[in-house]
Amino acid sequence: MTRAAAVVGAGQTVHADRRTDVSVPELAREAARRALEDAGIRARDVDAVVFGSGPESWEGVNRPEGWIGPALGVPGKPILRVHTGGTTGAAATIAAFYHVTSGMFDVVLAVACDKPSERVAGGLPDDEAGAGFTLDTRELAAMQARQYIDRHYPEVREEHGAMVVAKNRGNAAKNPFAQVRTPVAAKDVMASPPVATPLKELDCPPLADGAAALVIADERRARKIASRPAWFAGLGTCSAGAFMPDFDMAYPEPCVRAAQIAYQMAWIYEPLRELDLVEVYDAFSFQELIWTEALGFCNPGEGGKMVEQGITAMDGEFPVNPSGGILSANPGGAGAMLRQLEAALQVMGRAGEHQVPGVKKAMAHSWGGALQFSTVTIFSHRM
Amino acid sequence: MPGKSGIQSGGSQGVGVEGELSIPYRHAAGRHAERFSREMRDNRRIMGVRCSRCEAVLLPPRPYCGFCFEPATEWVEVADEGELVTFTSVQGDPDAAVFEEPRIRALIMLDGAGVHFPHVLGEVAPDDVSEGMRVKAVWSEDRNGTLSDIKYFRPI
Numbered sequence: 001m002t003r004a005a006a007v008v009g010a011g012q013t014v015h016a017d018r019r020t021d022v023s024v025p026e027l028a029r030e031a032a033r034r035a036l037e038d039a040g041i042r043a044r045d046v047d048a049v050v051f052g053s054g055p056e057s058w059e060g061v062n063r064p065e066g067w068i069g070p071a072l073g074v075p076g077k078p079i080l081r082v083h084t085g086g087t088t089g090a091a092a093t094i095a096a097f098y099h100v101t102s103g104m105f106d107v108v109l110a111v112a113c114d115k116p117s118e119r120v121a122g123g124l125p126d127d128e129a130g131a132g133f134t135l136d137t138r139e140l141a142a143m144q145a146r147q148y149i150d151r152h153y154p155e156v157r158e159e160h161g162a163m164v165v166a167k168n169r170g171n172a173a174k175n176p177f178a179q180v181r182t183p184v185a186a187k188d189v190m191a192s193p194p195v196a197t198p199l200k201e202l203d204c205p206p207l208a209d210g211a212a213a214l215v216i217a218d219e220r221r222a223r224k225i226a227s228r229p230a231w232f233a234g235l236g237t238c239s240a241g242a243f244m245p246d247f248d249m250a251y252p253e254p255c256v257r258a259a260q261i262a263y264q265m266a267w268i269y270e271p272l273r274e275l276d277l278v279e280v281y282d283a284f285s286f287q288e289l290i291w292t293e294a295l296g297f298c299n300p301g302e303g304g305k306m307v308e309q310g311i312t313a314m315d316g317e318f319p320v321n322p323s324g325g326i327l328s329a330n331p332g333g334a335g336a337m338l339r340q341l342e343a344a345l346q347v348m349g350r351a352g353e354h355q356v357p358g359v360k361k362a363m364a365h366s367w368g369g370a371l372q373f374s375t376v377t378i379f380s381h382r383m
Numbered sequence: 384m385p386g387k388s389g390i391q392s393g394g395s396q397g398v399g400v401e402g403e404l405s406i407p408y409r410h411a412a413g414r415h416a417e418r419f420s421r422e423m424r425d426n427r428r429i430m431g432v433r434c435s436r437c438e439a440v441l442l443p444p445r446p447y448c449g450f451c452f453e454p455a456t457e458w459v460e461v462a463d464e465g466e467l468v469t470f471t472s473v474q475g476d477p478d479a480a481v482f483e484e485p486r487i488r489a490l491i492m493l494d495g496a497g498v499h500f501p502h503v504l505g506e507v508a509p510d511d512v513s514e515g516m517r518v519k520a521v522w523s524e525d526r527n528g529t530l531s532d533i534k535y536f537r538p539i
Contacts, residue, residue, distance in 0.1 A: 019503075077434075120404060125408060127410075133530070134501075143469040143470065143490060144469075146470065146471060196473040199471075241449035241450055243441065243498045243499075245497040245498050246438070247498075247499070314400040
């Protein structure tokens with residue numbers, strides 16, 4: 001890294017099943033304006049914009065960068081659009097980080113947005129050679145959960161997924177931007193109808209229209225803009241092939257590798273002790289346990305114990321998803337940026353009602369594609 | 384799953400713009416996909432390719448190994464039976480339409496392959512399925528060169 005960078009402002013929309021009051025560009029603008037206001041700067045202070053969104057079919061709008069750019073005050077400045085499946089929003093932040101640390105730009109706005117309520121059903125066909133070989137996300141997650149439970153039973157059981165949902169929905173009750181804010185008990189999750197075994201309806205995420213935005217600045221500007229910036233301390237991304245030999249879904253290598261890269265960069269040797277919390281991409285309940293293990297917070301098979309003993313509760317030793325996670329708000333491409341946004345706000349001490357006291361270092365994780373993209377971002381209160 | 388939380392936002396129903404799309408397309412399948420398809424249809428054979436470096440037998444076949452970036456040109460016949468890696472009993476499609484019978488989706492490690500093969504199971508109840516069981520393809524009489532040339536895999 002040639003120079004340091006930090007998050008100095010954050011904004012998000014309310015994540016709702018359906019936003020009938022705004023178009024796609026208006027939705028993105030809402031988050032971007034909040035991020036700029038939060039940083040206390042104006043659009044003209046921004047040097048470049050990175051925009052992340054899902055496949056066009058997810059906005060239902062062709063070439064969204066063309067419409068969204070002007071809504072973000074970009075004319076006259078560079079804009080770059082990124083898309084890497086579920087990790088899209090995190091990739092936008094990471095691209096903004098590259099912009100700043102390269103020395104090319106001082107202040108960069110990263111925005112991610114999706115409006116799946118207006119998506120075009122089906123989307124485009126897959127690569128012809130891959131057609132038929134792809135699984136839908138739910139099937140993939142269900143098979144992943146099955147493999148994970150079977151390997152670690154009885155240390156990990158279906159009830160542990162239900163405990164994750166109960167915990168995260170409880171946390172979301174304190175997050176005014178979350179999509180699903182009604183608490184549920186683990187027994188309600190267990191009693192919900194099966195969707196794709198072992199996943200039940202409440203093990204699966206909702207789907208939201210929503211956007212998120214971060215203002216990222218270099219050291220000099222960051223110190224001027226924010227009294228307590230969230231400094232990027234470590235960053236790891238890893239991608240893998242689509243049909244990998246020996247791929248272990250219950251302990252996915254791209255996630256393990258991304259974490260190792262980030263820990264090395266941030267000089268972290270004992271993640272559980274040195275970090276204060278993590279926001280993981282819990283698109284399905286069991287994934288929170290799988291990521292907790294793959295990111296090195298406990299040994300394989302101990303994820304169940306982590307949630308059962310309350311270690312990952314908001315007031316536990318190591319909170320996981322104090323915001324409520326993807327299980328409580330799932331705005332497509334923006335979801336991965338939300339993980340970073342929440343981790344950054346925790347470090348800045350401005351997460352609101354779901355603030356965990358005394359956070360110095362927090363991590364954000366995301367996954368995308370057929371489990372083939374992974375990102376890990378570590379924020380620190382010190383540069 | 385839109386509509387799940389029941390939360391809508393924005394108060395007033397905005398002005399909507401409606402339309403309909405019909406999108407014809409024709410893709411080049413690529414050199415290897417063509418042979419894979421023909422072998423399934425004409426010979427009831429599942430063909431993979433071997434990477435010239437890591438020697439993994441890859442499915443679906445393609446002229447390169449996505450891990451080594453090396454050519455994969457040696458064709459290898461893979462068995463139409465193998466071991467069940469993992470599975471899920473799917474109750475309905477993602478838009479909430481419920482199937483009459485649950486559909487058992489499966490990842491199978493075919494004998495001789497290095498990559499999981501996705502398909503469905505038949506002639507078995509979800510409760511009787513377990514990881515590691517042996518399964519074999521039941522081929523369709525009416526084949527068109529897609530994965531549905533295999534009707535399903537059944538336990539053996």
